[in-house]
Amino acid sequence: MSIDLTAGATNAAPKTAAKAAPRVLPEDGIVDPIAIEIAVSGSRPVDLTHTERVLAAAQILAAGGGASTIAARLYVSGSTARALAHQARKAGAPGDVRAA
Secondary structure (H helix, E strand, O other): OOOOOOOOOOOOOOOOOOOOOOOEEOOOOOOOHHHHHHHHHOOOOOOEEHHHHHHHHHHHHHOOOOHHHHHHHHOOOHHHHHHHHHHHHHHOOOOOHHHO
């Protein structure tokens, strides 16, 4: 018995899963510096608590980035990026959580 694996195959590009925006996790009292580092690098979306998002925004600002960099690296909208930047500046959040 043979099975034709090409039956129904098309030359269309394979469908890829839509890139999901990272979620805001509930506050748990734990700051994950590795998750923040991944977020700051922008290498991939990562779920963060609100506090971790503000700390990541602070690191991006400390490195000379702005709201557009925050938006791109944290995978958030421009308005969310501006709000995070404002909160980071207002709180005087340290740019490097390891220095605290």
